[in-house]
Amino acid sequence: MDAIKGHEDKSETRAEFVQALEARLGCEIVVTGTDVAVYCRDWHGDIQSDAVAVLRPRSTAEVQDCVRAAIDLGLQVVPQGGNTGLVLGAVPDAPDRQVVVSLERMTKIRSLDADNFSAVVEAGIVLEDLKEKVAQEGLYFPLALGAQGSCRLGGNVATNAGGVNVLRYGMTRELLLGLEVVLPDGSLFEGLNCLRKDNRGIDLKQLFIGSEGTLGIITAVSVKLLPAPEQVATALLALGSLEDAITLYRRARRQCCDLMSAFEFMPPIAFELAKEGMPDLVLPMQAEYPAYVLMELSGSGLVDIDDLMVRFVEFAFEEGLALDGVIATSQAQARNLWLIREGMNEGQAKRGKHLRTDISVPLSRMAEFVSEVEAKIGTEMPDAICVSYGHVGDGNVHLNVLPGSRGDVDEQIYCAKQIANEVLDRYNGSISAEHGIGRLKKDDFSQRLTDVHRRLLESVRSAIDPALTMNRGCQIDL
Incomplete structure:
Protein backbone atom coordinates (compact mmCIF):
# COMPACT_ATOMS: atom_id res chain seq x y z
CA MET A 1 0.00 0.00 0.00
CA ASP A 2 1.08 3.53 -0.68
CA ALA A 3 1.80 5.88 2.20
CA ILE A 4 1.15 9.58 2.49
CA LYS A 5 4.66 10.99 2.50
CA GLY A 6 6.35 14.29 3.20
CA HIS A 7 6.59 14.34 7.00
CA GLU A 8 9.49 12.91 8.97
CA ASP A 9 8.70 10.57 11.84
CA LYS A 10 9.97 12.25 15.01
CA SER A 11 9.57 9.31 17.37
CA GLU A 12 10.92 11.03 20.49
CA THR A 13 8.57 13.97 20.04
CA ARG A 14 5.70 11.59 19.47
CA ALA A 15 6.48 9.73 22.66
CA GLU A 16 6.38 13.01 24.56
CA PHE A 17 3.07 13.92 22.92
CA VAL A 18 1.58 10.55 23.79
CA GLN A 19 2.74 10.80 27.40
CA ALA A 20 1.17 14.26 27.71
CA LEU A 21 -2.10 13.13 26.10
CA GLU A 22 -2.39 10.09 28.36
CA ALA A 23 -1.67 12.18 31.45
CA ARG A 24 -4.36 14.68 30.50
CA LEU A 25 -7.06 12.50 28.91
CA GLY A 26 -6.39 9.03 30.33
CA CYS A 27 -5.28 5.82 28.64
CA GLU A 28 -8.92 4.84 28.12
CA ILE A 29 -9.25 7.59 25.50
CA VAL A 30 -5.78 7.57 23.92
CA VAL A 31 -4.96 4.83 21.39
CA THR A 32 -1.32 4.40 20.35
CA GLY A 33 1.06 1.92 18.76
CA THR A 34 -0.06 -0.60 16.15
CA ASP A 35 -3.74 0.03 16.96
CA VAL A 36 -3.46 3.43 15.27
CA ALA A 37 -3.00 1.92 11.79
CA VAL A 38 -6.63 1.01 11.15
CA TYR A 39 -7.66 4.65 11.63
CA CYS A 40 -5.01 5.88 9.20
CA ARG A 41 -5.83 4.04 6.00
CA ASP A 42 -8.43 4.81 3.39
CA TRP A 43 -11.49 2.62 2.88
CA HIS A 44 -10.08 0.83 -0.18
CA GLY A 45 -6.65 0.24 1.36
CA ASP A 46 -4.76 2.24 -1.27
CA ILE A 47 -3.31 4.67 1.29
CA GLN A 48 -1.65 4.00 4.65
CA SER A 49 -0.59 6.89 6.87
CA ASP A 50 0.03 7.37 10.60
CA ALA A 51 -0.75 9.73 13.48
CA VAL A 52 0.65 10.67 16.88
CA ALA A 53 -2.39 8.99 18.47
CA VAL A 54 -6.07 8.29 18.07
CA LEU A 55 -8.41 9.87 20.62
CA ARG A 56 -11.73 8.12 21.31
CA PRO A 57 -13.97 10.39 23.43
CA ARG A 58 -17.24 9.13 24.88
CA SER A 59 -19.08 12.45 25.22
CA THR A 60 -19.19 15.97 23.85
CA ALA A 61 -17.33 17.21 26.93
CA GLU A 62 -14.55 14.71 26.25
CA VAL A 63 -14.37 15.87 22.63
CA GLN A 64 -13.82 19.37 23.97
CA ASP A 65 -11.09 18.05 26.27
CA CYS A 66 -9.41 16.33 23.31
CA VAL A 67 -9.42 19.48 21.21
CA ARG A 68 -8.09 21.63 24.03
CA ALA A 69 -5.34 19.12 24.78
CA ALA A 70 -4.32 19.12 21.12
CA ILE A 71 -4.25 22.92 21.04
CA ASP A 72 -2.07 23.11 24.14
CA LEU A 73 0.39 20.62 22.63
CA GLY A 74 0.43 22.34 19.25
CA LEU A 75 -1.14 19.35 17.51
CA GLN A 76 -3.63 19.36 14.66
CA VAL A 77 -6.90 17.44 14.80
CA VAL A 78 -8.30 15.12 12.10
CA PRO A 79 -11.97 14.35 12.90
CA GLN A 80 -13.16 10.89 11.88
CA GLY A 81 -16.48 9.07 11.71
CA GLY A 82 -16.59 5.65 10.05
CA ASN A 83 -13.61 6.44 7.80
CA THR A 84 -15.56 5.21 4.76
CA GLY A 85 -14.96 8.35 2.70
CA LEU A 86 -13.42 8.08 -0.75
CA VAL A 87 -11.40 11.32 -0.93
CA LEU A 88 -9.02 10.96 2.07
CA GLY A 89 -10.86 13.59 4.08
CA ALA A 90 -10.37 11.70 7.36
CA VAL A 91 -6.90 10.26 6.69
CA PRO A 92 -4.07 12.15 8.46
CA ASP A 93 -1.25 13.45 6.27
CA ALA A 94 1.13 14.90 8.89
CA PRO A 95 1.87 11.86 11.08
CA ASP A 96 4.25 13.64 13.47
CA ARG A 97 1.85 16.44 14.39
CA GLN A 98 -1.74 15.19 13.94
CA VAL A 99 -4.13 13.26 16.15
CA VAL A 100 -7.25 11.52 14.91
CA VAL A 101 -10.38 12.18 16.97
CA SER A 102 -12.75 9.27 16.36
CA LEU A 103 -16.43 9.62 17.23
CA GLU A 104 -17.03 5.86 17.15
CA ARG A 105 -17.94 5.66 20.86
CA MET A 106 -20.62 8.38 20.69
CA THR A 107 -23.60 6.38 19.43
CA LYS A 108 -26.58 7.35 21.60
CA ALA A 228 -41.91 4.49 7.35
CA PRO A 229 -42.98 3.49 3.82
CA GLU A 230 -45.44 0.61 4.07
CA GLN A 231 -45.04 -0.36 0.42
CA VAL A 232 -41.87 -0.59 -1.67
CA ALA A 233 -41.67 -1.79 -5.28
CA THR A 234 -38.37 -2.51 -7.04
CA ALA A 235 -37.70 -3.27 -10.71
CA LEU A 236 -34.66 -3.95 -12.87
CA LEU A 237 -35.14 -3.01 -16.54
CA ALA A 238 -32.90 -3.60 -19.55
CA LEU A 239 -32.70 -0.81 -22.13
CA GLY A 240 -31.08 -0.07 -25.45
CA SER A 241 -28.91 2.85 -24.32
CA LEU A 242 -28.19 5.40 -21.61
CA GLU A 243 -30.19 7.88 -23.71
CA ASP A 244 -33.21 5.58 -23.30
CA ALA A 245 -32.56 5.53 -19.55
CA ILE A 246 -32.76 9.32 -19.44
CA THR A 247 -35.97 9.24 -21.49
CA LEU A 248 -37.44 6.61 -19.19
CA TYR A 249 -36.52 8.70 -16.14
CA ARG A 250 -38.32 11.72 -17.62
CA ARG A 251 -41.46 9.63 -18.05
CA ALA A 252 -41.14 8.10 -14.58
CA ARG A 253 -40.67 11.52 -13.00
CA ARG A 254 -44.01 12.62 -14.40
CA GLN A 255 -46.00 9.41 -14.05
CA CYS A 256 -44.70 8.27 -10.66
CA CYS A 257 -44.08 11.78 -9.32
CA ASP A 258 -42.68 11.98 -5.78
CA LEU A 259 -43.30 8.30 -5.13
CA MET A 260 -40.09 7.43 -6.98
CA SER A 261 -37.29 7.05 -4.43
CA ALA A 262 -34.45 5.69 -6.60
CA PHE A 263 -33.52 5.49 -10.27
CA GLU A 264 -30.04 4.08 -10.90
CA PHE A 265 -28.36 3.22 -14.18
CA MET A 266 -25.74 0.50 -14.69
CA PRO A 267 -23.72 -0.77 -17.67
CA PRO A 268 -23.72 -4.48 -18.66
CA ILE A 269 -20.32 -5.01 -17.00
CA ALA A 270 -22.12 -4.40 -13.70
CA PHE A 271 -23.28 -8.03 -13.74
CA GLU A 272 -19.76 -9.36 -14.24
CA LEU A 273 -18.33 -7.12 -11.53
CA ALA A 274 -21.16 -7.94 -9.13
CA LYS A 275 -20.44 -11.67 -9.46
CA GLU A 276 -16.74 -11.04 -8.87
CA GLY A 277 -17.56 -9.03 -5.78
CA MET A 278 -20.27 -11.40 -4.51
CA PRO A 279 -19.77 -14.86 -6.05
CA ASP A 280 -22.99 -16.26 -4.52
CA LEU A 281 -25.14 -13.51 -6.02
CA VAL A 282 -28.01 -14.79 -8.20
CA LEU A 283 -28.43 -12.69 -11.33
CA PRO A 284 -32.04 -12.26 -12.53
CA MET A 285 -31.18 -11.81 -16.22
CA GLN A 286 -28.30 -11.98 -18.66
CA ALA A 287 -25.95 -9.06 -19.29
CA GLU A 288 -26.83 -8.79 -22.98
CA TYR A 289 -28.28 -5.29 -23.18
CA PRO A 290 -26.45 -1.95 -23.45
CA ALA A 291 -27.91 -0.38 -20.28
CA TYR A 292 -29.87 -1.23 -17.15
CA VAL A 293 -32.05 0.77 -14.78
CA LEU A 294 -32.78 -0.14 -11.17
CA MET A 295 -35.79 1.82 -9.95
CA GLU A 296 -37.73 1.94 -6.72
CA LEU A 297 -41.14 3.35 -5.78
CA SER A 298 -42.26 3.66 -2.17
CA GLY A 299 -45.16 5.06 -0.20
CA SER A 300 -47.81 4.57 2.45
CA GLY A 301 -51.50 4.99 2.89
CA LEU A 302 -54.04 4.60 0.11
CA VAL A 303 -51.66 4.56 -2.84
CA ASP A 304 -51.13 1.13 -4.44
CA ILE A 305 -47.38 1.17 -5.09
CA ASP A 306 -47.22 -2.33 -6.61
CA ASP A 307 -49.95 -1.50 -9.12
CA LEU A 308 -48.21 1.77 -10.03
CA MET A 309 -44.95 -0.06 -10.71
CA VAL A 310 -46.65 -2.72 -12.84
CA ARG A 311 -48.47 -0.11 -14.90
CA PHE A 312 -45.32 1.94 -15.40
CA VAL A 313 -43.25 -1.08 -16.46
CA GLU A 314 -46.00 -2.07 -18.90
CA PHE A 315 -45.86 1.46 -20.31
CA ALA A 316 -42.05 1.21 -20.67
CA PHE A 317 -42.42 -1.98 -22.74
CA GLU A 318 -45.23 -0.53 -24.85
CA GLU A 319 -43.09 2.50 -25.65
CA GLY A 320 -40.19 0.29 -26.67
CA LEU A 321 -37.92 1.68 -23.95
CA ALA A 322 -37.74 -1.48 -21.84
CA LEU A 323 -36.40 -4.56 -23.65
CA ASP A 324 -36.41 -6.95 -20.69
CA GLY A 325 -37.04 -6.66 -17.00
CA VAL A 326 -38.08 -8.09 -13.68
CA ILE A 327 -40.19 -6.75 -10.83
CA ALA A 328 -39.30 -8.03 -7.36
CA THR A 329 -42.13 -9.97 -5.71
CA SER A 330 -40.59 -10.09 -2.24
CA GLN A 331 -38.21 -8.15 -0.03
CA ALA A 332 -35.57 -10.83 -0.58
CA GLN A 333 -35.82 -10.43 -4.36
CA ALA A 334 -35.66 -6.65 -4.04
CA ARG A 335 -32.58 -6.95 -1.86
CA ASN A 336 -30.99 -9.23 -4.45
CA LEU A 337 -31.52 -6.62 -7.15
CA TRP A 338 -29.85 -3.96 -5.02
CA LEU A 339 -26.94 -6.31 -4.38
CA ILE A 340 -26.07 -6.06 -8.08
CA ARG A 341 -25.60 -2.32 -7.62
CA GLU A 342 -23.58 -2.80 -4.44
CA GLY A 343 -21.66 -5.84 -5.69
CA MET A 344 -20.27 -4.02 -8.71
CA ASN A 345 -18.37 -1.74 -6.34
CA GLU A 346 -16.92 -4.76 -4.57
CA GLY A 347 -15.91 -6.23 -7.91
CA GLN A 348 -14.12 -3.08 -8.98
CA ALA A 349 -12.20 -3.00 -5.70
CA LYS A 350 -11.04 -6.60 -6.26
CA ARG A 351 -9.54 -5.60 -9.59
CA GLY A 352 -7.09 -3.30 -7.85
CA LYS A 353 -6.34 0.41 -8.01
CA HIS A 354 -8.52 2.31 -10.45
CA LEU A 355 -9.92 5.76 -11.11
CA ARG A 356 -13.03 6.52 -9.09
CA THR A 357 -14.89 9.67 -10.09
CA ASP A 358 -17.86 11.39 -8.51
CA ILE A 359 -19.11 13.71 -11.23
CA SER A 360 -22.31 15.66 -11.75
CA VAL A 361 -23.57 17.21 -14.97
CA PRO A 362 -26.97 18.57 -16.02
CA LEU A 363 -29.29 15.58 -16.36
CA SER A 364 -30.19 16.62 -19.89
CA ARG A 365 -26.54 16.17 -20.94
CA MET A 366 -25.60 13.08 -18.92
CA ALA A 367 -25.73 10.59 -21.79
CA GLU A 368 -23.80 12.94 -24.07
CA PHE A 369 -21.14 13.48 -21.42
CA VAL A 370 -20.63 9.77 -20.69
CA SER A 371 -20.42 8.97 -24.39
CA GLU A 372 -17.79 11.66 -25.02
CA VAL A 373 -15.58 10.77 -22.05
CA GLU A 374 -15.70 7.03 -22.71
CA ALA A 375 -14.84 7.62 -26.38
CA LYS A 376 -11.83 9.81 -25.52
CA ILE A 377 -10.53 7.35 -22.93
CA GLY A 378 -11.05 4.49 -25.39
CA THR A 379 -8.95 6.30 -27.97
CA GLU A 380 -6.07 7.22 -25.67
CA MET A 381 -6.21 4.14 -23.40
CA PRO A 382 -7.60 1.35 -25.60
CA ASP A 383 -7.14 -1.48 -23.08
CA ALA A 384 -8.69 0.39 -20.15
CA ILE A 385 -12.28 -0.42 -19.12
CA CYS A 386 -14.77 2.36 -18.40
CA VAL A 387 -17.48 1.60 -15.83
CA SER A 388 -20.07 4.38 -15.82
CA TYR A 389 -23.01 4.14 -13.46
CA GLY A 390 -24.89 6.31 -11.02
CA HIS A 391 -27.92 8.29 -10.02
CA VAL A 392 -29.91 9.34 -13.07
CA GLY A 393 -32.32 11.50 -11.10
CA ASP A 394 -29.69 13.94 -9.84
CA GLY A 395 -27.16 13.92 -12.68
CA ASN A 396 -24.50 12.11 -10.65
CA VAL A 397 -22.20 9.82 -12.66
CA HIS A 398 -19.52 7.58 -11.19
CA LEU A 399 -17.37 7.25 -14.29
CA ASN A 400 -14.71 4.82 -13.11
CA VAL A 401 -11.79 3.51 -15.15
CA LEU A 402 -10.07 0.16 -14.63
CA PRO A 403 -6.49 0.44 -15.96
CA GLY A 404 -5.30 -1.91 -18.69
CA SER A 405 -2.36 -4.26 -18.50
CA ARG A 406 -0.04 -1.98 -20.48
CA GLY A 407 1.67 0.88 -18.71
CA ASP A 408 1.98 2.15 -15.15
CA VAL A 409 -1.29 1.98 -13.21
CA ASP A 410 -0.88 5.36 -11.51
CA GLU A 411 -0.07 7.04 -14.82
CA GLN A 412 -3.16 5.51 -16.41
CA ILE A 413 -5.33 6.70 -13.54
CA TYR A 414 -3.92 10.21 -13.84
CA CYS A 415 -4.43 10.26 -17.61
CA ALA A 416 -8.03 9.08 -17.33
CA LYS A 417 -8.77 11.68 -14.65
CA GLN A 418 -7.36 14.48 -16.80
CA ILE A 419 -9.53 13.40 -19.73
CA ALA A 420 -12.66 13.20 -17.59
CA ASN A 421 -12.06 16.58 -15.94
CA GLU A 422 -11.27 18.31 -19.23
CA VAL A 423 -14.58 17.17 -20.71
CA LEU A 424 -16.40 17.90 -17.45
CA ASP A 425 -15.25 21.53 -17.45
CA ARG A 426 -16.83 22.05 -20.86
CA TYR A 427 -20.11 20.69 -19.51
CA ASN A 428 -19.97 23.06 -16.49
CA GLY A 429 -20.12 20.05 -14.19
CA SER A 430 -18.75 19.33 -10.72
CA ILE A 431 -15.75 17.16 -9.83
CA SER A 432 -17.51 16.17 -6.61
CA ALA A 433 -21.21 15.39 -6.62
CA GLU A 434 -21.45 13.71 -3.22
CA HIS A 435 -18.10 12.46 -1.86
CA GLY A 436 -16.51 15.81 -0.97
CA ILE A 437 -13.05 17.19 -1.73
CA GLY A 438 -10.85 15.83 1.06
CA ARG A 439 -7.17 15.58 0.24
CA LEU A 440 -7.58 13.57 -2.93
CA LYS A 441 -9.35 16.24 -4.96
CA LYS A 442 -7.85 19.31 -3.32
CA ASP A 443 -5.60 20.30 -6.23
CA ASP A 444 -8.32 19.79 -8.85
CA PHE A 445 -10.71 21.82 -6.69
CA SER A 446 -8.20 24.62 -6.18
CA GLN A 447 -7.49 24.91 -9.90
CA ARG A 448 -11.18 25.57 -10.56
CA LEU A 449 -11.81 28.19 -7.89
CA THR A 450 -12.42 31.78 -8.90
CA ASP A 451 -10.65 34.47 -6.88
CA VAL A 452 -13.89 35.46 -5.15
CA HIS A 453 -14.81 31.86 -4.32
CA ARG A 454 -11.35 31.24 -2.88
CA ARG A 455 -11.41 34.44 -0.84
CA LEU A 456 -14.76 33.58 0.71
CA LEU A 457 -13.66 30.05 1.60
CA GLU A 458 -10.41 31.27 3.12
CA SER A 459 -12.20 34.01 5.07
CA VAL A 460 -14.70 31.60 6.62
CA ARG A 461 -12.02 29.12 7.57
CA SER A 462 -9.65 31.74 8.97
CA ALA A 463 -12.45 33.32 11.01
CA ILE A 464 -13.49 30.05 12.67
CA ASP A 465 -10.07 28.35 12.86
CA PRO A 466 -7.31 30.97 12.66
CA ALA A 467 -4.73 28.54 14.09
CA LEU A 468 -5.66 25.90 11.47
CA THR A 469 -6.15 23.22 14.12
CA MET A 470 -8.93 21.34 12.34
CA ASN A 471 -8.15 18.96 9.51
CA ARG A 472 -5.41 21.05 8.00
CA GLY A 473 -4.60 19.84 4.50
CA CYS A 474 -8.23 19.02 3.69
CA GLN A 475 -10.21 20.87 0.99
CA ILE A 476 -7.95 23.91 0.55
CA ASP A 477 -4.45 24.96 1.61
CA LEU A 478 -4.08 28.08 3.74
Missing part, protein backbone atom coordinates in the same frame (compact mmCIF):
# COMPACT_ATOMS: atom_id res chain seq x y z
CA ILE A 109 -30.00 8.46 20.43
CA ARG A 110 -30.52 11.28 22.90
CA SER A 111 -34.20 11.75 22.11
CA LEU A 112 -36.82 10.65 19.61
CA ASP A 113 -40.05 12.61 19.11
CA ALA A 114 -42.43 10.55 16.96
CA ASP A 115 -45.08 13.28 16.87
CA ASN A 116 -42.52 15.83 15.67
CA PHE A 117 -40.91 13.30 13.31
CA SER A 118 -37.46 14.13 14.63
CA ALA A 119 -34.59 12.73 16.68
CA VAL A 120 -31.43 14.02 18.33
CA VAL A 121 -28.58 11.62 17.73
CA GLU A 122 -24.89 11.49 18.59
CA ALA A 123 -22.59 11.79 15.60
CA GLY A 124 -20.87 8.43 16.00
CA ILE A 125 -23.96 6.32 15.41
CA VAL A 126 -23.68 3.99 12.41
CA LEU A 127 -26.19 5.05 9.74
CA GLU A 128 -27.75 1.60 9.44
CA ASP A 129 -28.21 1.41 13.23
CA LEU A 130 -30.01 4.75 13.20
CA LYS A 131 -32.30 3.61 10.39
CA GLU A 132 -33.12 0.36 12.20
CA LYS A 133 -33.79 2.02 15.55
CA VAL A 134 -36.18 4.65 14.19
CA ALA A 135 -37.89 1.94 12.09
CA GLN A 136 -38.88 0.26 15.37
CA GLU A 137 -41.00 3.34 16.02
CA GLY A 138 -42.59 3.23 12.55
CA LEU A 139 -40.33 6.03 11.31
CA TYR A 140 -37.85 6.37 8.47
CA PHE A 141 -34.54 8.16 7.96
CA PRO A 142 -34.10 8.16 4.18
CA LEU A 143 -30.36 8.61 3.75
CA ALA A 144 -29.22 5.40 2.00
CA LEU A 145 -25.62 4.58 1.07
CA GLY A 146 -23.70 1.49 0.07
CA ALA A 147 -21.52 2.00 3.16
CA GLN A 148 -24.43 2.49 5.57
CA GLY A 149 -23.39 -0.54 7.61
CA SER A 150 -20.15 1.19 8.62
CA CYS A 151 -20.38 4.93 7.90
CA ARG A 152 -21.36 7.22 10.76
CA LEU A 153 -23.86 10.06 10.84
CA GLY A 154 -21.35 12.77 11.74
CA GLY A 155 -19.27 11.88 8.70
CA ASN A 156 -22.39 11.87 6.53
CA VAL A 157 -23.10 15.42 7.67
CA ALA A 158 -19.49 16.58 7.36
CA THR A 159 -19.40 15.38 3.75
CA ASN A 160 -23.04 16.21 2.90
CA ALA A 161 -23.44 12.60 1.74
CA GLY A 162 -25.77 11.77 -1.14
CA GLY A 163 -26.70 8.19 -1.93
CA VAL A 164 -29.50 6.53 -3.86
CA ASN A 165 -32.49 8.46 -2.48
CA VAL A 166 -31.37 11.99 -3.31
CA LEU A 167 -33.87 12.47 -6.13
CA ARG A 168 -36.75 12.18 -3.64
CA TYR A 169 -35.35 13.26 -0.28
CA GLY A 170 -32.33 15.39 -1.16
CA MET A 171 -28.75 15.32 0.11
CA THR A 172 -27.94 15.01 3.82
CA ARG A 173 -28.28 18.80 4.10
CA GLU A 174 -32.03 18.52 3.47
CA LEU A 175 -32.47 15.95 6.25
CA LEU A 176 -31.07 18.01 9.14
CA LEU A 177 -32.66 20.35 11.65
CA GLY A 178 -29.74 21.25 13.91
CA LEU A 179 -26.16 20.52 14.90
CA GLU A 180 -23.92 20.48 17.95
CA VAL A 181 -20.30 21.22 17.05
CA VAL A 182 -17.07 21.44 19.04
CA LEU A 183 -15.23 24.39 17.54
CA PRO A 184 -11.47 24.60 16.90
CA ASP A 185 -10.87 26.47 20.18
CA GLY A 186 -12.73 23.82 22.19
CA SER A 187 -15.88 25.88 22.69
CA LEU A 188 -19.30 24.45 21.81
CA PHE A 189 -21.75 25.61 19.16
CA GLU A 190 -25.10 24.55 20.60
CA GLY A 191 -27.30 24.55 17.50
CA LEU A 192 -29.47 21.53 18.25
CA ASN A 193 -33.17 22.12 17.75
CA CYS A 194 -35.97 20.25 16.07
CA LEU A 195 -37.78 23.15 14.44
CA ARG A 196 -38.81 23.03 10.79
CA LYS A 197 -39.06 26.79 10.60
CA ASP A 198 -36.44 28.89 12.37
CA ASN A 199 -35.60 32.12 10.59
CA ARG A 200 -33.40 33.80 13.21
CA GLY A 201 -30.77 35.23 10.93
CA ILE A 202 -27.94 33.33 9.22
CA ASP A 203 -28.36 29.55 9.48
CA LEU A 204 -24.97 28.77 11.01
CA LYS A 205 -25.35 24.99 10.86
CA GLN A 206 -25.00 25.22 7.08
CA LEU A 207 -21.34 26.23 7.52
CA PHE A 208 -20.49 22.84 9.00
CA ILE A 209 -22.44 20.66 6.54
CA GLY A 210 -19.95 19.61 3.88
CA SER A 211 -17.01 21.23 5.69
CA GLU A 212 -15.28 17.83 6.08
CA GLY A 213 -14.11 18.55 9.61
CA THR A 214 -12.25 21.74 8.71
CA LEU A 215 -14.42 24.00 10.87
CA GLY A 216 -15.10 21.79 13.88
CA ILE A 217 -16.17 18.35 15.09
CA ILE A 218 -19.86 17.54 14.75
CA THR A 219 -20.87 15.75 17.95
CA ALA A 220 -24.66 15.53 17.66
CA VAL A 221 -27.33 16.00 15.01
CA SER A 222 -31.05 16.76 14.96
CA VAL A 223 -32.54 14.82 12.04
CA LYS A 224 -35.83 14.87 10.20
CA LEU A 225 -37.77 11.61 10.17
CA LEU A 226 -40.65 10.47 7.97
CA PRO A 227 -43.37 7.87 8.26
